[in-house]
Amino acid sequence: MGKGAGSVTVGYRYYMTMQMGLGRGPVDEILEIKVGDKTAWPVREGETAFYDTTATEDRLTSIDAPNLFGGDRSEGGIQGSLTIAMGLPIQIYPTWFKNLLGGDVPDFRGVVTMIFDGLVCSLNPYPKKWTFRLRRLTKGWDGPVWHPELVAIPLVSSTGTMIKGMNPAHILYECTTNRDWGRGYDRNRINDADWLAVAQTLYNEGFGLCMKWNRKSGELQDFVGDVLRHIGGTIYTDRQTGLLELKLLRNDYVVSELPLFTKNSGLLSVEAPEYGSMAKAVGEVIVKYREVIVNEDREVRAQNLGVIQSSQGVNSSPVTYSGIPVFGLAAAVAQRDLKAASTQNAKFTVRLDRRASRIYPYAAFRISDPDSGIEHAILRAGKIDYGKLEDGVITVEAVLDVFGLPSTSFIEQEPSAWQKPDAAPAPASRVYVREGTYQELVQSMSRAELDYVEPDDGAIAIFAGRPTPMCLGYDILSKAGTEAYVQSGGGTFAPTCRLAGAIGHYDTDVAFDGLLDGGLIEIGTLVQIDDELARVDDIEVNADGASGSMTISRGCIDTVPSSHADNTSCFFTYNSLGNDRREYVTGETVTTKILPLTSAAVLDASLASEQAVTMAQRQFRPYPPGRVRVLHGSSLNTPAYDGASVVGNFEISWTHRNRIVQDDQIISHEDGDVTPEDGVTYTLQFFDSDDNLIVQYTGITGNSRVFTGVYSSLVGDMTVRLFAYRNTVSALFKHEFPLTRSF
Template sequence: MWVQVALFVASLVISYLLQPKPPQAKPSAFDDIKFPTIDDGTPRMVVFGDVWLTDWCVIGAGNYRTSPIVKKQKGLFGSKRQTVGHRYLMSLHMGLCLLMDEITQIKIGDRVAWQGVSDSANQSHIRIHKPDLFGGDDKEGGIDGTLIIMKGASDQRPLPQLQQMYDSPVPAYRGVVTFFFDGMVCSGSPYPKAWAFRVRRTTCEWYNEKATIWLDDGNGNPIKAMNPAHIIFEAQTNEDWGRGTDIGQLDLDSFKECADILYDEKFGMCIAWKRQDTLKQFIQQILDHIGGALMIDRTTGLWKLVLIRESDKPETLPSFDYGTGMLRIEEDNNSSNELVTNQLVVSYTDPVSNETRTVRTENLASIQRDGIILQNKTYVGLPTSDLAGRVASRDMKIIQSHLKKFKIVLDRRAYALQPTSAFVLKIPQRGIDSMMMRAVRVEHGTLTNGEITVTAVQDVFGLPRTTYSQVQPSLWIQPSLSPEPIVNARLWQLPYPHLLDVFSPEQLALNSDGYALVLAERPNSLQQGFEMWAKTTGEPSEQYVGQGQFVSRGMVQNAVHQTSQITTLTLDTIGVMSIGQCALLNDEIVQIQAINFDNRQISVKRGCMDTVPTAHDENSAIWFYDDVALVAEKAIKVGQTLTVKLLSQTSQGTLDLSKATANSLLIDNRHARPFAPANVQINGLSYPNQIQALNKISWVGRNKISQNTAILDQNAPHQSVETGATVSLIISKKTSANGSYQRVVQKSGITGFSLDIVADNPSNDETKLVVNLDNAVMIKVELWAVKDGLTSWQRHSIEVAVG
């Protein structure tokens, strides 16, 4: 028996010794490990507030290495150490976003690997020691290594560890947030899990003290949200990812006002623009959250930010009825639909957990009557249930209010209305004594009819102030629709730059014909336009030469001095005008630089194109003519007199030719003449009132050919003059206050741009001029240009007291 047992044991030992050894686990090759990579040109995300970034992108990986996982395996003769897997270590270069203040949490595979608040320095280090995050060596390992945060400052240097990984020079990655991690990323299984980062950014170069809005999630967790006004400001001005708008083109007061309101409301947002939508769509998304609008203010030409909130002074709002500017009602979409949403569910994103949550608001009375009529809305930028609930209540109030809508036509008294503007509408003929409205769309149309079409909705904040009454008999009197004679009109010959809108410089060089600009003021708001009938010298009767449009005309309430500086004009009324528009002040062309509608003032550049600055009396007329087709379609020969009659038009007909006033203009070859010099200075001063002695006269050149269609004023830089153009000069003096001017000297053919006034010039220096001004109490300097025998359209005439 013992022999049989011994033979069995020997057989078992031999069998164990002869069996093949179990294979040692081999590590996966680096090429087998897959990462979510990023390509060149991929748009980089922009972070606002407190957000989670879950789109893990690996720019590069390297320094691949493994560490064996060795465990003891039991056998007949004891235990053996055997490699059962490997830990995978490597370097990862990860791209995150454009800008970041700090990182507060890192999740890998939906498990928290690190949390805290990272350093504020541009480059900082985070030690992540979670080797058992995914079960340790028995399962899928964990994370163990150092994360280097690089915020992409303008002076950021290339990271040495990154250069070592690629074994070649690398960029510094300025302007973008990147992370560099080196250490264990997984074990057992060669499949790294996705990384997610909770980051925060509210820093803004503008008004930073109101950029951060601290919120609470209701469980004691702080949320660092960003002021939406600052988000829109960055989207407008950022030159890297935004519109790149110059800050000077923003109405900063409106942005600051909105920032203050949102800060006080604790209306902070947390959102990341992932560049999947256009910038316009992203800005609109922010505006939808806050209930606001972004537009170009017609009165300033600047981008203006407006919040739709309750007016704190409703009694100051403009009011319109049939006697104060309302012409007619085109649409009245006020049919009531009782079956509207009565339960609204708003979804928002919790930045602490990165989960989508919901709040609900409802109208219980409507639900009991009609059943549940559900609507869902998503506001991804709202970070708290409190803020989501406030927005849900706002939207439900709008839905349940059955707001009235109108499309009305107003006259020019509504010039100041813009989208989001609040105003009061009074239509007693329809039982509406007073109703607060909010403009949705404002269409100014053309100058032909002077009408402003406004699409408006009843202001949800103004509902308590709306009053209704029984319909009363209309007291409105239908105005006369008969065409009226045009009282204020003027003919004016077009200068060279305006003719370039139709002709080329080569055509104008061969064409001496003149063209007239017809300026006419609307007799009343019902006159829609006018026909132009004209004849020239020798023609028996007027012929139709085109259709005209009315322009704005004003009377300057202050005397205007002769100057080359920007001048403020106070007008009797502000009509239709815009910044950059040309105007004709008597015979001087000016260009609008600023408009103050409240004070009826405009600031203008002086002596534009081929005109020079002159003094203008109080109550001088100014015509605003730019961008309107006003040219009579008739070429007139030089020396002929053009006579034009203007026939006003209404919906009922055209004025009879016999009732129209004739306007005449002698045509000269204006466009062929050289431009006068500009910015004339006496002793280095522009238009001085008094000097001790005349020492120097200087000016800058003008060139109509190189100027082309540009509108240059007196202070524009010097231009090389046309070939063959020279300057002529006359200096006169008075020897008594009541005396007349006597010519002292005249000089022509001047090619320079200054003259020194001397008592003697023995060397006949062309830059010097001998002038005897003995006993002078006043002097007058006249300066103009000459080319091919033609003088400039206007000449400078400057009078200065001496003594």
């Protein structure tokens, strides 16, 4: 069986036991774990099939993404056990972890935690950042969930993924009533009917939010204010009932039912309205939001073309709503804000009597004062000064009502021309496996190492074309005989192309198409075409980057010129030889599979095809002779494979080759003589048209043989075979060409 090469340490795998705190627990569901911005669980980056399910309760599971960062050839991946603890009040932490920490260790109740134990990276000793996507809707409430049928609002992300946002009314309700971390108000202090109406409106609008709060990010009241800013709402205490009210700025009123204040019904005075300058009017609102599925900040723009034209410029107003998780909702909010910001809004200061005591912030009301030129106006209350009881005056700063969330958004998300590349590895369709040549050993080993190579030693050489642009390289599985596959070694992808038309033995100008990685081709290096090795002397690539032509020198190293069919694959071997780092002996059959890898994964071995090669002592064999010619007549010199037709006497000539002298040089079939290798002789065989041996000449030491009329048996249509031998070992490839003779 194959002899394993000496192991070489090229790096290390790094393992850790990590405890991670995700936040207050419990939560409804843990949806995704990313490491280094790549999905590791419950689906691997670049794949669509889930290998695990999301977590809704305490679980012992695992992360199985060992090639997330390219496997052992790059930065490894994530693989190991995963303990999920939701932080329930009765939670008992794993004993093994407590023993690992030592001392008094709590059970971490009330906190969502994870324990990962396993591989975190390879080669690079710096673990990457872990991030988590969670959902909390109904878990962890202080008491029963308030109207659970409205808490989850379905939304569609830009990727087409369905997500669930939380109803902002429920967020505010919990902030108000939770006794652990909220304000701790009794639920009886809330006007349940009005809050429920707001929750229903937000549910109907699809106004679901995805946002988090912790004490480090600010005070709770700031978080509540941010939620109200998102939805265009207000919370206040009703001055008659003492209950907390939640109201929205919406066009949800009947004009005739709004309170009307005139000089006869509570209106004391109206100061002259203030109008904003049109030059300062906002013509564009830019809403920045957080697309939660891809975990990216994005933006949407809404424009008022009339304002832009009248102001002869774009006055933009950026605003951030970090709790908005999808484009559609961001577009609707952008239009809402644009309507308010682009209107030349009049500001009023209105003085009313105590009949206005029920007006609350953001409330809509009507005024009519013909003496001031106001026949009828609908205002929205802003700042309210209720004054002193003995004064009987309430002062309201208000604006004309232009608020409300549009039911239809006319902003369309422009489809991106960019498509996320498929990071899944694919099987390689262009693969060539053979035994390594002596020249390749010389290039890869020192002289001292070459001295230890035995005649029967051999190694495999693999060349493969890149199956997809995302594939970075490949791992090699190999086995000798019936042994099990061993993963050892790998390679980089070779530039490849296909012949655009068949070529004969002596064609040197070759057309090609289907070129891949053409920028890696080096002039003066080798190209593998079937079993033949040729030297690339020049190459021209067409504008399409995939077709062109190349000039090659044929029959290099230990090969001979051959004919090749149209569409034959060609592999440019420079810097792209794959090897499994194992030694084999003559007669062994080596079976291989190559597993292309991407930054996300390595190809499943069951999808890779097998390629087999039988070791034949290639590196030890002599090279075949070059420049074979048939000389006949007075001056005719016919290349052997052209099929000479001779009359009478003829001569077969060739040039010597020497693997030791040639070393790592690339000598072609048509190049001149090289000092012959010690012990090399040549054998000529002649066969008739029925493939019967006519005669054989062995032990030829020169570089030609003359045949006169004495050799009368050599007549008619024949096949000539020319071998090189060193002692009893022949060259791997022989010359075989037609010859016709008459007298």
